[in-house]
Amino acid sequence: MNKIFSVKDKVVVITGASGVLGGSIARNFVENGAKVVALGTKQEKIDKTVAELIQLGGEAIGFVANVLDIAALETISKTVVEKWGRIDVLLNIAGGNLLGATLMPDQEFFDMNLADWDKVTQLNMNGTVYPSYVFGKVMAAQKSGSIVNVSSMAALQSMTRVPGYSAAKAAVGNFTQWLAMEMAMKYGDGIRVNAIAPGFFIGEQNRTVLLNPDGSLTDRSLKVMANTPMNRFGDINELNGAVQFLCSDAASFITGVVLPVDGGFSTFSGV
DSSP states (O other): OOGGGOOTTOEEEEETTTSHHHHHHHHHHHHTTOEEEEEESOHHHHHHHHHHHHHTTOEEEEEEOOTTOHHHHHHHHHHHHHHHSOOOEEEEOOOOOOGGGSOOTTOOGGGSOHHHHHHHHIIIIIHHHHHHHHHHHHHHHHTOEEEEEEOOHHHHSOOTTOHHHHHHHHHHHHHHHHHHHHHHHHHOTTEEEEEEEEOOBOOTTTHHHHBOTTSOBOHHHHHHHHTOTTOSOBOGGGGHHHHHHHHSGGGTTOOSOEEEESTTGGGOOOO
């Protein structure tokens, strides 16, 4: 690989590392020589993730941590710096949606469960802000580092049924731009903050929304395909290259960007 895209020996903290997206990205970073710090909410899943990463020949450690628990994150940050001396990359992958904050076709805004709205907005918004606050301090002291957040197509334009998730991911995009500005102006050009905005990928959270029990496309999926020029869903591994690029020297003059990885969905007017 061209060295400009290298992440070899970088210390990479990944929240949501035991999930599908976080796990895929963690494996890619380990396979490319990075040292991975895997964060998740369940011990057994984190242990399994770390074992898989080590089996791939990489260096990895794991911690059980709620991304909304600043004290726990600070303890982890201190431990990582004591072990590896630095933190080069933070990938804020933890996030998700809840049924109560999602509206079914026969529901109205006023049927939404506000407690679930609060949970979804907290997890996706503050679940990005808090790790950035904690691990970003290390980067500020080093005057180097890269933070990559996860926004969504739902943040870039209004989308039916997912009001809580959409609002939170829109906030993530705005925070990404703000923090990029703040870090560059206060600590120099060695710290960059960007985000990816995934298009439509089939995972456990959205499988029943996008696929019928017989595997055929739902009405919602047909609308997605009609507005995706590539006319297919993405493969989760297709996010790995975009994230690695944003963390590498190849992106040394890129900050404050929300990069769509969406098969053209965000560019298409439908005409």
